[in-house]
Amino acid sequence: MPSNKLNIKKGDEVLIIAGKYRSVKGRPRRGRVLEVRPKDGRIVVDGIAIMKRAVRQTQKIRQAGIVEMPGPIHASNAMLVCPNCDAPTRVGHRTHENGHKVRVCKKCGKDIDE
Numbered sequence: 193m194p195s196n197k198l199n200i201k202k203g204d205e206v207l208i209i210a211g212k213y214r215s216v217k218g219r220p221r222r223g224r225v226l227e228v229r230p231k232d233g234r235i236v237v238d239g240i241a242i243m244k245r246a247v248r249q250t251q252k253i254r255q256a257g258i259v260e261m262p263g264p265i266h267a268s269n270a271m272l273v274c275p276n277c278d279a280p281t282r283v284g285h286r287t288h289e290n291g292h293k294v295r296v297c298k299k300c301g302k303d304i305d306e
Contacts, residue, residue, distance in 0.1 A: 196230045198267050199283040199295065204304075206237060206270040207280040213240045213265060222273065226262065234264035241265050276302045 200206060208214050208221045215221060227236035241263040249256035271280040274297040283304070284296040295304040 198228060198230050198233070198235070200225055200228060200235055200267055200270060200272055202226070202228055205273040205275070206235070207273050208237070208240060208265070208269060209271045209280070211265060211269040213269075225270075227264075228267075229264060232264070233267050235267050235270060236262050236264050237270065238262055272304070274300060274302070274304060276300050276304075 202225050204225045205222060206225055208223075213221060221240060223237040223239045225235050226238050229235065239262065242260050243263040245259050245261065247253055247256060247259050253259075272283055272295075273279065274281045276297060277300040279299055281300075282298040284298050285293055286296045286303070287293050296302070297304055
């Protein structure tokens with residue numbers, strides 16, 4: 193049963209650390225998170241896991257043909273990149289005095305959420 197709580201949110205930058213999309217010719221792959229699916233434990237990352245779909249022309253879609261779109265990958269295959277130190281890091285949690293919970297970088301110790 194997957195956990196419904198993920199440490200990755202929409203708009204975060206992630207590094208792909210495992211799986212089919214890990215690297216291209218030795219260079220690690222990074223991308224922005226477009227969508228988070230906590231029930232499945234999956235995330236959709238821009239430029240990773242590109243799927244091709246054949247679509248028909250409709251009122252919403254003017255051009256028919258083959259459309260490329262990013263598909264979901266498992267959240268455990270991605271690691272959050274800290275916006276402060278620009279390094280892939282684990283995520284900690286801290287509660288401020290006003291009661292707000294924030295994500296914290298385990299490497300530099302600064303808040304990820306602003």
